Amino acid sequence: MVEFMEMTGESRMIDLPPVSSSSVDSNPGYLLLIYTLDIGDICGSRTQGRENRGMTQPNNRKSSSGGSKPAIHLDSSPELGRYFVASRAFKPGDIVMKEFPLASAPGPLSEHVCFACHRLFARAHICSDCRSPLCSRNCQVSPEHQRECRYLTKIIAEIENRQRNGKIQRVPVQLGMLMLPLRLLMLRREQPDKWNQLMDLESHTTARQATSIWGFNQRNITPFLETMLIDEMPDIINDDLVQQMCGAVDVNSFEIRIETPDRRHTNDLPQQPMPNSQEVLRGTFYMASLMAHSCVVNAQISIGNDSQMTVKATVPIREGEGIFVSYTDPLQTTLQRRTFLEKGKHFICRCRRCQDPTEFGTFASAVRCRSCTSGWVLPNDDPASIASAAAVEGVALRWKCSECSSELKSEEIGRTEEVIQNIVKNIQRLPVDRHLIDRCEELFVTLPKKIHVNHAFLLQLRISLIHLYGNVPGFLIPELSVGLLQRKAQLCAELLEALRHLCPGYSRLRGMILYELHVPLVCLANKKYEKGRSKQPDQLITELKEAEIYLKEAVQILIHEPTSTPESRIARAAMADLKQLREYIRDMEKLKHLA
Numbered sequence: 001m002v003e004f005m006e007m008t009g010e011s012r013m014i015d016l017p018p019v020s021s022s023s024v025d026s027n028p029g030y031l032l033l034i035y036t037l038d039i040g041d042i043c044g045s046r047t048q049g050r051e052n053r054g055m056t057q058p059n060n061r062k063s064s065s066g067g068s069k070p071a072i073h074l075d076s077s078p079e080l081g082r083y084f085v086a087s088r089a090f091k092p093g094d095i096v097m098k099e100f101p102l103a104s105a106p107g108p109l110s111e112h113v114c115f116a117c118h119r120l121f122a123r124a125h126i127c128s129d130c131r132s133p134l135c136s137r138n139c140q141v142s143p144e145h146q147r148e149c150r151y152l153t154k155i156i157a158e159i160e161n162r163q164r165n166g167k168i169q170r171v172p173v174q175l176g177m178l179m180l181p182l183r184l185l186m187l188r189r190e191q192p193d194k195w196n197q198l199m200d201l202e203s204h205t206t207a208r209q210a211t212s213i214w215g216f217n218q219r220n221i222t223p224f225l226e227t228m229l230i231d232e233m234p235d236i237i238n239d240d241l242v243q244q245m246c247g248a249v250d251v252n253s254f255e256i257r258i259e260t261p262d263r264r265h266t267n268d269l270p271q272q273p274m275p276n277s278q279e280v281l282r283g284t285f286y287m288a289s290l291m292a293h294s295c296v297v298n299a300q301i302s303i304g305n306d307s308q309m310t311v312k313a314t315v316p317i318r319e320g321e322g323i324f325v326s327y328t329d330p331l332q333t334t335l336q337r338r339t340f341l342e343k344g345k346h347f348i349c350r351c352r353r354c355q356d357p358t359e360f361g362t363f364a365s366a367v368r369c370r371s372c373t374s375g376w377v378l379p380n381d382d383p384a385s386i387a388s389a390a391a392v393e394g395v396a397l398r399w400k401c402s403e404c405s406s407e408l409k410s411e412e413i414g415r416t417e418e419v420i421q422n423i424v425k426n427i428q429r430l431p432v433d434r435h436l437i438d439r440c441e442e443l444f445v446t447l448p449k450k451i452h453v454n455h456a457f458l459l460q461l462r463i464s465l466i467h468l469y470g471n472v473p474g475f476l477i478p479e480l481s482v483g484l485l486q487r488k489a490q491l492c493a494e495l496l497e498a499l500r501h502l503c504p505g506y507s508r509l510r511g512m513i514l515y516e517l518h519v520p521l522v523c524l525a526n527k528k529y530e531k532g533r534s535k536q537p538d539q540l541i542t543e544l545k546e547a548e549i550y551l552k553e554a555v556q557i558l559i560h561e562p563t564s565t566p567e568s569r570i571a572r573a574a575m576a577d578l579k580q581l582r583e584y585i586r587d588m589e590k591l592k593h594l595a
């Protein structure tokens, strides 16, 4: 399966694509679409069901003449291919567009997601006909499943046969790899407009021909789709079409999180401090697929429980500015991001962050130099190569020490990163208990001997620790000492400082960390006040007001996150906390006047 993930370039967060030769001129349909959207379609009010919803909603506004002024329009450049540009200014938090996927399906690594209703299940009900993992008999007999079951049943014997010979993945995994391509192919007959949109997406077919994904699809995808659909589409179903479609999926698909139970309000502790579950859906969107990538974004994607995507501005965007989202996790190193984008999306990112060896002074990819031990080995592209787009293709990153100028190869840095990333990931998989906190804290002592204290891996680890302090028995908020409250606040502050550069503005992560930060600040203020009870509450009020500022911003950032996402739950909790905190501040002010 790792092979599959590596080849398709799937990411933990968001999955998107490479430079297109097509332009707006060759495809005026996009522009037309932005002007002619029907709100009924947009909100899915006329049709029901997983794949039958209306599609896209750029956040248009009525102009004074009564017509709809488009919020964004499509442009193209030789470097980026097609990309969206703001047709008006956006403020942080403003919605840029909304969209439902053309189709979605459980990811190939998802083991507990029902193929029919897309909900999580504890124990699978295996379909007696096609062997699909479902959540219940009800889902087996549901129309959604029945329309697919008849296709899947045609291939199950072949999958089981090949599996017995060790030539293929386990049945659910193999079916998981086929589900999204199958659903997309069914659009051809059922919703030709959407099919045409799919076929118009960048698929990087030529570049992919030279990679191992081509042969993988020939063995694992095409023969099964042919068997399933040969009766219905004998004229078109062939390897070329399947490869184009798989390219479009790999280059343009996004991960959609599955709704998880709200653990914050139960005693059911999360098994993992970070949501690194593979239980996701993959969805192929149309308009969202046309947004360009940058490692420093000005817009952010959220996908709700209903699979609707919302794109929001994270910083002020001026009219005429490109809209940029990140195809990768911003808390990855330059080498990790570059490898992912090159392999999966077929381009080399030349954004401001990628061209700055220190990544805006964060040193998020810096490795300690082994030759001089005082310098930092940093990613360093040859400026001459960067200047020439053509020359950059295929040029590996150079790594140079900031002090002694000794150079390292990307492969060496890659090996170091792999070892450390695995250590961090393995720790994050451990049971959530006090030992986990100790292990994380140990890494803050040992890893800075190898990597910068603000290296991406230590930023990831900070997120884990911030959540652990306050959620692990023995380390619940009332149990935290002054020292540990200060530690939690310090981790939050350090992470926020890095995020200020790496994900500026209203990023979801900033919202979550601001929320976490207000807690130790309030507790510390209270503890300080209680120690010197006789004093005026001025200092307490000042400190509570500081916490209020952070909490208020957390609410502002998270309030519009789609309902039933963890972030929207935090937003609701933050609102309640903000109300309480304000009442508390008012009480303290009254007390001050009485004194």
Ligand SMILES: C[S@@+](CC[C@H](N)C(=O)[O-])C[C@H]1O[C@@H](n2cnc3c(N)ncnc32)[C@H](O)[C@@H]1O
Pocket: 016, 017, 018, 019, 020, 021, 022, 079, 080, 081, 082, 083, 201, 202, 251, 252, 288, 289, 290, 291, 292, 293, 294, 345, 346, 347, 348, 349, 350
């Ligand atoms: C999801 S598509 C975006 C739409 C695409 N430009 C098109 O015309 O269909 C992703 C592809 O756009 C190109 N692209 C996006 N962002 C880029 C960037 N920052 N630099 C170079 N190419 C980029 C790459 O070819 C990438 O595979």
